[in-house]
Each structure stands twice: as structure tokens, then as C-alpha cells.
Amino acid sequence: MDIFKIVGIGLAAAVLAVFIKNWKPELAMQVSLIATVIIFASFLPYLKTLIDMLRDISTQAGIEARYISIVLKVIGIAYVAQFASELCQDAGESAIASKIEVAGKVIIMTISMPVIYSLLEVVNEIIRFQ
Numbered sequence: 001m002d003i004f005k006i007v008g009i010g011l012a013a014a015v016l017a018v019f020i021k022n023w024k025p026e027l028a029m030q031v032s033l034i035a036t037v038i039i040f041a042s043f044l045p046y047l048k049t050l051i052d053m054l055r056d057i058s059t060q061a062g063i064e065a066r067y068i069s070i071v072l073k074v075i076g077i078a079y080v081a082q083f084a085s086e087l088c089q090d091a092g093e094s095a096i097a098s099k100i101e102v103a104g105k106v107i108i109m110t111i112s113m114p115v116i117y118s119l120l121e122v123v124n125e126i127i128r129f130q
Contacts, residue, residue, distance in 0.1 A: 006042050009035055029091060036087070070115055074108050081105075 013035030021028040051072060058068040081104025088097035 002042060002046075006039050009038055009042070032090065033087070036083070067115060067118075070111055073111050077104055077108050077111070081107075 013031055017028040017031045017035075020031060054068055054072065055065070058065065081100055085097040085100045085104075088094070088100060
């Protein structure tokens, strides 16, 4: 199973980074970054499969593709912002990490506006219908 490979890479990189941190802290950060890229590349095929399945489900359910696209973008932005924030925190830059989190939230709200507008239109129609 790929999860064991991913966990093994993560644990090995974490242990290696801890040992290297005492002698060369800048190298420890690079080890962590390389491990992160390898782990990310390991689960990309699963991500593609998940996206394809979500598109199939949305087609069968009659949901507009643009809404699924928005949901996928929001999920992607959330993961990227969290990843970058955690990297900054690991590097000791919690101020930058918090700014990345805020930026991610603002971008998510901006991208989500069409869904919010549609939801408000549905609620408005329901209220008028009664």
C-alpha cells in the first residue's frame, strides 16, 4: 500500500532532519522540503482519481460543473495554504504563517461568492414562493 511508503518516507525524513538540525539547520529544512515534494508526488494519482469521481458524481446528480470546480479550487487552496503555513511554522516564521492562513481564507471566500449568491437566490425564491 502506498500509505506505508508515504509514512516511511515521512518518518525517515523527520528523523534525518532532527539529526541534521544540530549540525546544519539549513540542510534540515531542505530535507523536509524534499520529503514533502516526494510525498506530494506519491498521492497525486489518487487526487486525479478523486477529482474524476467527483466530476462523475456531479454529472449524475445534475450539479453544474462550475460549482464542482469552485469546490475543488477551495479544497486545493485550503490544502496549499495549510501546507505553506506549516512549513513557515516549522521554519520558525509564525507571523508569515498566520498571514498565509488569512490570505487563504480571503481567497476562499472570494472564490466561493458565486456559490453563496446562488444559495441566496434559492433562499429568496423559497421565501417568495410561500
